[in-house]
Amino acid sequence: MAEAVTTKTPDAGAPKRAPANRRGRKRRGTLLRIFNPIEPRTYMIIALLSFLLLFLGWWLAAEVNLAKDIFLPSPIDVWNRGVELVKDGTLWDDTKVSFLRITIGFAISTAIALPIGILIGTYRAAEAAIEPPVDFIRYMPAVAFLPLTIVWVGVDESQKWLIIFIGTFFQQVLLVMDNVKRVPREYVDISHTLGMRDTSVLRRVVLPAAAPSIWDTLRITLGWAWTWLVIAELVAASDGLGHRIIVAQRYFQTDTIFVGIFVIGVLGLIMDQAMKFTGKRIFRWAE
């Protein structure tokens, strides 16, 4: 016990003195040096100030009538409009409809993309058969499919799912393929030397190894899916957040457009953060 204490004392004392000497010179300019770490609190304050400045600028621009109200409503008008839309239930209904659409569209896309991505990530022959056409289709803009989807399935719910699917699926397949390919070969080799067959290597080693990055792929593509949802709703829908925006445009209700955009942004952010949080919980080992 006594020994431990005596050996510890000089150790603990030394680093305390060193920075005290240099403090005056070192501290200055920490924000201005490249790659220099800053305190989390400082980071937060700067981020908050940045938001504040953004809103202030907006408010000021609206206040001095930089543009007419129908072009640029003030943040206060937008807030009031938002409260109104919440009160009469429109916002909630639209959000519900949009949320359901993205959930179904994204779920269909994911359910098909996952097995295909895993397959072409592991078997070169499957990759040769599937990857080139998928890569080709991926570069066709999903928006250009809009008229076609309406011809194919009409304007009911399935058309929105289809647009989300077209926009998301091909990207997902390629990203999942890449996730699977990046599993270190050593894991597979070790499993083989343990006498495991390919199917169980796939199930017990490749999938768990790729799972955290696949989860990230889903999180990122979910963000993209929001864009396709809104586009689908802008073009042909009778409800949903995108539809609310396009109707508001017809009546020059710019404040409603702003509310719609904000709600979509916030919903996207919430879903993204929720997935990030869940991912961290499930894949705690991957740190």
Next chain:
Amino acid sequence: MNEPKLSVNGVRKVFEGRSGDVVALDGVDFEIAEKEFVTVIGTSGCGKSTLLSIIAGLEEETEGVVLLDGEEVYAPGRDRGVVFQSYTLFPWMTAQKNVEFALRGSKRERADVARQHLEMVGLEGFADAYPSQLSGGMRQRIAIARALSYKPQVLLMDEPFGALDAQTRQLMQELLTKIWEEHRMTVMFVTHDIDEAVFLSDRVLVMTARPGRIKEDITIGVDRPRTFEVLTTPEFFDYKSRLLAAVREESLRTATEQLAAR
């Protein structure tokens, strides 16, 4: 020497590349007796890891044959355990589960055997830790525990301590020697570290630069049990200087060839 445990006969390996074929190994011949610790040493790129992969069955030889107990080796199998340098443990499993992963039998049996082997490498207290919570040395100890746990006929180690710092590496060498001296198994160890080769081995095989062949076969007569003290004995230095000369000749050859190729 009676029937060898592992026998490598005329193994040749050619990699087909875009800019022509590369002969990685050209006529590798050697034998390892039962319960012998043999190290293959050579410059980087001499094909020593390729050789190990071929013996493990993870890669296919272009010509030649690898025999284990007189039977030809075609594919990876549980008779040959492998320890790599990196990505040795599955990061989503605890230390205990990583070892159990290699085992067969009832749940209870697997847990018991895994615990015994974690104890063997001195990590019984870290059974529930995930690899990311452990140091590089600890991870390699668990990898060794796993490779020993299912009792393969031959242990193949591909620079298992290559990614560790000098002090940890020294401790790991001592641990491996201690375990080997207690349990005596057939080991083929690959490294480019001469001290490591001499300290661990009964025999050291020096490979030529590419294309790799066995150039020298040196029996290390240092008495066992070996502790870190042998590192400073004249005997140890003798072996070291012989190996150093042999390896250096090859690295010089590679260097001049590379210069000439420009």
